[in-house]
Amino acid sequence: xxxxxxxxxxxxTYAFVFAALLALTLLTTMVAEVDLGSLNVAVALLIAxxxxxxVALFFMHLRHxxxxxxxxxxxxxxxxxxxxxxxxxxxxxxxxLAVPGV
Amino acid sequence: xDSHTETVALxxxxxxxxxxxxxxxxxxxxxxxxxxxxxxxLFLAYMVYRRLFPEVFSVASNTLNIVIGAVNTAVxxxxxxxxxxxxxxxxxxxxxxxxxxxxxxMLLGGVFLGVKAYEWNEKFEEHHVPGPSFYLDKTPMQxxxxxxxxxxxxxxxxxxxxxxxxxxxxxxxxxHAYAGKYTPEYYTPVDLGGLYWHFVxxxxxFLFPLLYLIGRHHH
Amino acid sequence: xxxxxxxxxxxxxxxxxGIKSWLxxxxxxxxxxLYLGTITFFFFLGGIFATLIRxxxxxxxxxxxxxxxxxxxxxxxxxxMVFFFLIPSIPATLGNFFLPLMIGAKDLAFPRxxxxxxxxxxxxxxxxxxxxxxxxxDTGWTFYVPYSTSYSNGYVIATGLGIFIAGFSSILTGLxxxxxxxxxxxxxxxxxxxxxxxxxxxxxxxIQVLGTPVLAITMVLLICERSLHIGIFDPARGGDxxxxxxxxxxxxxxxxxxxxxPGMGVISELVSTFSKxxxxxxxxIAFSSVAIAVLGxxxxxxxxxxxxxxxxxxxxxxxxxxxxxxxxxxxxxxxxATLYKGSISYATPMLYAFGFIGLFTMGGxxxxxxxxxxxxxxxxxxxxxxxxxxxxMVGGTLMAYLGGLHxxxxxxxGRMYPEGFAKLSALTVFLGFNLTFFPQFILGYLGxxxxxxxxxxxxxxxxxMSTMGASxxxxxxxxxxxxxxxxxxxGAIAGPNPWGATGLEWKTASPPPTHNFDETPIVTTEAxxxxxxxxxKVG
Numbered sequence: 001x002x003x004x005x006x007x008x009x010x011x012x013t014y015a016f017v018f019a020a021l022l023a024l025t026l027l028t029t030m031v032a033e034v035d036l037g038s039l040n041v042a043v044a045l046l047i048a049x050x051x052x053x054x055v056a057l058f059f060m061h062l063r064h065x066x067x068x069x070x071x072x073x074x075x076x077x078x079x080x081x082x083x084x085x086x087x088x089x090x091x092x093x094x095x096x097l098a099v100p101g102v
Numbered sequence: 103x104d105s106h107t108e109t110v111a112l113x114x115x116x117x118x119x120x121x122x123x124x125x126x127x128x129x130x131x132x133x134x135x136x137x138x139x140x141x142x143x144l145f146l147a148y149m150v151y152r153r154l155f156p157e158v159f160s161v162a163s164n165t166l167n168i169v170i171g172a173v174n175t176a177v178x179x180x181x182x183x184x185x186x187x188x189x190x191x192x193x194x195x196x197x198x199x200x201x202x203x204x205x206x207x208m209l210l211g212g213v214f215l216g217v218k219a220y221e222w223n224e225k226f227e228e229h230h231v232p233g234p235s236f237y238l239d240k241t242p243m244q245x246x247x248x249x250x251x252x253x254x255x256x257x258x259x260x261x262x263x264x265x266x267x268x269x270x271x272x273x274x275x276x277x278h279a280y281a282g283k284y285t286p287e288y289y290t291p292v293d294l295g296g297l298y299w300h301f302v303x304x305x306x307x308f309l310f311p312l313l314y315l316i317g318r319h320h321h
Numbered sequence: 322x323x324x325x326x327x328x329x330x331x332x333x334x335x336x337x338x339g340i341k342s343w344l345x346x347x348x349x350x351x352x353x354x355l356y357l358g359t360i361t362f363f364f365f366l367g368g369i370f371a372t373l374i375r376x377x378x379x380x381x382x383x384x385x386x387x388x389x390x391x392x393x394x395x396x397x398x399x400x401x402m403v404f405f406f407l408i409p410s411i412p413a414t415l416g417n418f419f420l421p422l423m424i425g426a427k428d429l430a431f432p433r434x435x436x437x438x439x440x441x442x443x444x445x446x447x448x449x450x451x452x453x454x455x456x457x458x459d460t461g462w463t464f465y466v467p468y469s470t471s472y473s474n475g476y477v478i479a480t481g482l483g484i485f486i487a488g489f490s491s492i493l494t495g496l497x498x499x500x501x502x503x504x505x506x507x508x509x510x511x512x513x514x515x516x517x518x519x520x521x522x523x524x525x526x527x528i529q530v531l532g533t534p535v536l537a538i539t540m541v542l543l544i545c546e547r548s549l550h551i552g553i554f555d556p557a558r559g560g561d562x563x564x565x566x567x568x569x570x571x572x573x574x575x576x577x578x579x580x581x582x583p584g585m586g587v588i589s590e591l592v593s594t595f596s597k598x599x600x601x602x603x604x605x606i607a608f609s610s611v612a613i614a615v616l617g618x619x620x621x622x623x624x625x626x627x628x629x630x631x632x633x634x635x636x637x638x639x640x641x642x643x644x645x646x647x648x649x650x651x652x653x654x655x656x657x658a659t660l661y662k663g664s665i666s667y668a669t670p671m672l673y674a675f676g677f678i679g680l681f682t683m684g685g686x687x688x689x690x691x692x693x694x695x696x697x698x699x700x701x702x703x704x705x706x707x708x709x710x711x712x713x714m715v716g717g718t719l720m721a722y723l724g725g726l727h728x729x730x731x732x733x734x735g736r737m738y739p740e741g742f743a744k745l746s747a748l749t750v751f752l753g754f755n756l757t758f759f760p761q762f763i764l765g766y767l768g769x770x771x772x773x774x775x776x777x778x779x780x781x782x783x784x785x786m787s788t789m790g791a792s793x794x795x796x797x798x799x800x801x802x803x804x805x806x807x808x809x810x811x812g813a814i815a816g817p818n819p820w821g822a823t824g825l826e827w828k829t830a831s832p833p834p835t836h837n838f839d840e841t842p843i844v845t846t847e848a849x850x851x852x853x854x855x856x857x858k859v860g
Contacts, residue, residue, distance in 0.1 A: 090563070090567065
């Protein structure tokens with residue numbers, strides 16, 4: 001039985017991804033010191049998401065994984081989003097009606 | 103028939119080693135999804151309270167050492183690098199490299215945990231541990247400040263617990279790698295250990311900016 | 322009596338003897354029986370609490386027990402029934418036993434994790450029992466803060482730990498089932514040839530895996546708040562008690578679908594077999610199972626309508642709650658259509674199926690009442706809600722479980738249960754159930770609050786009716802316990818397919834051998850293909 005994964009990524013691929021991860025870490029640290037107002041959070045999260053994608057796609061070999069695996073990952077992220085979005089929908093919309101208790 | 107029977111423990115319920123590997127890998131990914139939801143509850147709590155108390159969270163976050171945090175992040179990323187190199191070594195059948203990279207991964211993980219312990223101790227000495235002796239300067243909202251630190255200790259603590267479990271997994275892999283159990287035909291446990299390790303790294307990738315980098319431009 | 326022929330047959334039951342061979346088994350069928358014993362124990366334990374509750378409610382004054390004790394009674398009833406009976410029930414017993422058989426596999430994907438799941442349920446149960454024996458817990462099964470974290474003198478932490486551990490039992494079972502269905506199907510067993518029982522357990526597994534971890538972290542936070550007072554739910558520290566409710570119900574609403582979906586899967590099997598007809602609208606039922614699993618995650622805020630949740634969030638959740646009724650309704654229509662022009666047999670499993678269809682429909686329809694914001698303000702925290710969920714959990718899930726147990730008993734044990742007594746107990750259950758819970762709809766609408774043990778005199782008649790019903794119901798549940806055990810020794814020997822049903826599980830011996838099939842089956846027919854079954858018999 002041969003390797004289930006046809007691709008064996010090269011060490012250089014991993015090295016480049018690692019370098020990118022380090023650079024992004026430096027970037028997010030530096031950007032945090034700059035006042036972008038409400039964009040600070042968005043930028044920090046965007047960089048974190050890119051780092052996550054790099055780790056997932058390359059280090060965790062998601063790129064070469066079966067479609068089912070990708071569906072599983074997307075489902076996990078979607079469900080996390082459901083938890084957060086619907087919960088925050090409550091907290092964010094409190095006091096929209098100028099009536100106490102709603 | 104099967105040239106792999108001496109290295110692959112083909113479990114009875116599976117028909118082929120390929121099926122076993124696919125099933126195990128799928129199982130690990132599903133487990134990681136459960137971990138996403140598990141941590142997710144804490145991330146939700148964080149989101150709710152950061153939105154409610156932005157200034158307090160900013161003041162509290164600024165007491166964390168950004169350099170140590172960033173360096174520790176780099177350490178953990180490096181351990182992910184050595185981990186994927188370990189998997190690569192197993193893929194190409196390089197037992198020595200596999201062992202070296204597993205050891206390096208464990209060492210880097212250990213450094214991460216050591217630095218975390220140092221940071222926590224610092225927080226303890228600065229009276230930033232929630233409890234009767236808690237006090238945070240520069241804010242009247244002591245209760246809310248404690249919320250930040252409860253989340254800080256809760257989230258980094260849960261993460262550290264997962265790191266410790268990860269170290270245990272690495273040790274297990276190390277023993278079996280040393281015993282020559284992993285070959286290019288069968289290295290699934292290394293693969294799965296790698297998936298777990300990378301996942302714990304991804305959690306930290308989010309914890310670092312969310313905990314350390316709030317309102318850093320206010321000095 | 323056991324015939325010589327049966328004695329020679331090697332089955333999963335006689336393959337090895339001794340307690341170690343059971344406690345260290347990897348066989349999904351033995352694990353299913355371990356679960357069967359465990360959840361039966363918890364069912365009757367939860368039933369004892371229900372009995373005490375119903376006895377107390379016979380009279381308007383709270384005179385049987387103190388208020389504090391009454392709080393513990395309904396809490397323990399809820400905790401034990403939900404977490405230690407209903408959630409595991411069908412998947413861990415019937416699902417564990419039959420999922421591999423139905424897909425033509427030798428076992429689940431991860432047999433040792435399956436055994437671990439059982440141990441986790443038992444260990445979690447031990448924590449809950451410790452809490453019960455040490456003095457009980459009085460917060461309600463929902464553990465709302467700040468009572469549970471700051472004021473209760475009960476054993477909240479022990480119970481929370483027990484639930485946390487049992488939660489992992491559920492997660493691992495779900496994980497096991499998902500991987501098994503994806504990766505272990507026999508050749509020719511395509512997704513759309515799977516029995517609908519498999520589809521429903523698969524959909525259930527999705528919920529178990531995605532929802533239960535949030536319950537786990539909620540219990541962790543509850544325990545931290547209670548022991549360390551970190552403030553996460555404490556308004557004095559800036560915390561929000563409603564956050565607890567969001568986290569709790571994010572799991573606990575989908576949890577009710579964990580409880581009912583497998584039951585629906587059983588009903589699909591029963592309706593088909595006992596009408597001798599393929600299920601009408603197979604694909605719609607399959608998709609509706611997954612749809613329920615997904616939509617079920619979008620509605621939890623309907624438990625927070627009066628909790629302080631924003632009215633806009635309430636609107637969104639109310640709207641979505643109506644949607645989740647649609648796939649359930651599709652199933653009911655399809656089961657009914659299956660019956661049309663079918664060759665109906667009124668064997669006991671079918672009686673339970675009929676009971677399910679009627680009672681689940683009533684429970685489900687009353688769900689629409691409580692999903693409506695305006696009505697819910699009136700009926701929330703009243704007996705209306707209690708009646709609603711008992712119609713679904715007891716009138717629905719428990720009936721489906723009993724139906725499935727009767728249906729698959731011959732396969733699991735090689736013995737038939739006594740049909741006469743079984744029909745009688747099914748009827749007893751149905752009558753007892755309606756007498757117990759229908760008055761509760763009226764009580765709730767008239768204003769009887771839940772979790773109260775004293776009430777205005779004018780409610781007594783309805784409460785007495787309800788308690789009378791509960792006595793009848795108890796008899797109905799005790800009877801199967803007796804005759805199932807009786808049948809193990811004295812029941813008629815069952816052949817491989819006593820019902821003339823389709824499905825791979827009926828193609829192997831009763832009871833099956835340890836390895837399930839002598840040869841890996843190769844599937845060439847669609848699900849519920851009775852014509853092929855007939856042809857195979859003739860040819």
